[in-house]
Amino acid sequence: MNFKEQLINYPILEIVARASAELGVEAYIIGGFVRDLILKRPSKDIDIVSIGSGIALAELVAQQLGPDVHVSIFKTFGTAQIRQGDLEVEFVGARRESYSPDSRKPAVEDGTLQDDQNRRDFTINAMGISLSRKNFGDLVDPFEGIRDLRKKIIRTPLEPGITFSDDPLRMMRAIRFASQLNFDIEPDTFDAIISMKDRISIVSMERISDELNKIILSPTPSYGFKLLFHAGLLHIIFPEMIELLGVETIDGKGHKDNFYHTLQVLDNVSQNTDDLWLRWAAILHDIAKPATKRFDKKAGWTFHNHEEIGARMVPVIFRRMKLPQNEKMRFVKKLVRLHLRPIVLSKEEITDSAMRRLLVEAGEDIEALMKLCRADITSKNPDKVKRFLHNFDIVEQKLKDLEERDKLRSFQPVITGEIIIETFGLKPSREVGIMKEIIREAILEGIIPNEYQPAYDFMVEEGKKMGLSVQ
Structure with missing residues (x-):
């Protein structure tokens, strides 16, 4: 299979081909760019593998691009990077890696293209495209990655236990790609994740949270969370969420399963926003329900004050997961604290006073809060959902009218x-x-x-x- 026609759209690749010929080395595009080219997905990151010095190739490419082009060189890693327009092109020499059991940092030595493809995480990321004159655009696919793309399968190129033991973050990446692409994880590969899940403990929380955020930003994030749950990884990286799981019944009265309710709210809000932190608010809006769950013979199951206690949990969870402790965290905390208020207003006769207070407390985040509250309506009764959404329309219109009249978003009393x-x-x-x-x-x-x-x-x-x- 040849991709010469598609590569014409990227003039820098012709320059890379010319520079590699001058140096007498072979060069290949490899990894995510190849995968996305086949899937017809946009990609701005191009990884070039040179069978020789990646830094030398990058320097010659930059020279041929012109005097204004800067090369960022990372000698420790043997890589170099060039930015051209909205493209980011990274160069590295082909290498072979070996790992010790207690570290993700491999011992690296020069290798062949095959060595480089062997070290890749998944077959769909191990495909290469030649930039040599003799076979420019030819696909190099030793692990049948293109077959797995067509079958929508995530599979490791080598035995999965080795792949995940070498770099346990790949377990998170497998689930992330499955969630982003709506692919299945091949059974042996998923079984290896289950058996190797405890290895995730050697990975930094920053790297784990980075992958988790990418799962949260996928089109249907609940799919990724269900994979994390069934693999046993969610229990390790996000135990507070596991606490939401399950239904308890007393005297014939049960409550909803707050784990699956949370996933439905997350999916609902994801249909209307790509805002990562609004999606985090959906994940955490009921996080304190396990801590506040009580059974009353008259009232049934109650979760009094779970919004306030949940808001106090937000900075603790963000700190442990190495998420920002800035205005993003405060935004999530605010929405968790306020998420019941519009719902209460939609059930009761609305007073201007209650509306003013909500506008003042929500401020500029009122639209985000209303998106969260709409997403929080997850009843299986379509008539109930329709009625709630209609009431929300009334609340939103009154909020809009009141804001236009009283300008309350940046409320400060005129008397200081x-x-x-x-x-x-x-x-x-x-x-x-x-x-x-x-x-x-x-x-x-x-x-x-x-x-x-x-x-x-x-x-x-x-x-x-x-x-x-x-x-």
Whole structure:
């Protein structure tokens, strides 16, 4: 099979071919770019393997591309990188690897193309395309990767136990590719993941979370999570999620399986957003239900305050999983804390006061919160889902109308602590805090508008009740 016609769309590859001929070395495109070329998926990363020095080849290619092209050289790894437009081209010499049992870092030595393909993780990533003049564009596929692409199979090129023992992160990568491509994992390969799952402990949490995030961003992320669960990996890397699994029944009353409910919410929200952190909010929205589960003979199963306790769990989970501790974490924490509020509003008669409070607390994240809440409707009763979604339409319209009128997203009371101190001749004190809260509540309740003169007059009257006088 030859891909010469497709390679014409990438002029840099002709330059690589010319440079490799000048150096007298063979060069091949290998890995993900070949896979995506066959699948007709866009790809901006091109890996070039040289049967010789990858750095020397990169330097000559850069020279032929022109004086403005920069080569990034990583001598420790024997690799070099060139960026051209939106393409990132990485060069490496063909190599053979061997691993010690307690490390993912291999001992590396020069090798042949076959050695290089043997060390690849999966057959679909071990295919190469020749850039030599004599057979430019020819596919080199020793492990029948193209057959596995057609069958939609993830399979290791060598015995899977060896592949996963050498680099346990490949277990996560197998599930990630299956989830991204909607492929099956070949049975022997999946059995090896199950038997080797404990080897994941030698992999850094940063690398694990990077693969997990890619699973979360796949089109139907629940598929990847189910594979992680059945392989036993989820129990090791995300035990809090396993706690959600199962249904308990007392006096004939059972609750929903919160593990599978969470996966449904994740899939639902993924239909409407590629935002990784909104998807994380879907994963964590009920994370505290196991800790708050109680049975009451009258009320049945309850999960009181699970949203607040769940919000407090977010930074702990993010810290353990080496996820960011910045505004992204705070966004997830906020949505977990607020995820029940719009649902409650959709069930009750909506007051402007309750709507104002929701707008103030959600701020700029109100649309994301509403997406999460819509995704949280997972009843098997289609009439119930339809009714809830209709009520949500009403809530969203009222929120929109109220926001247009009161501009509450960046809400700050017009009367500040400094104005209170100056008006009543106070020092920073408890009284100032009490007055600020009184004014804030009056604005949110609609007693006064968030305008200076009405708020000032209200402050003066409330001050009299507190025994304060205008200075």
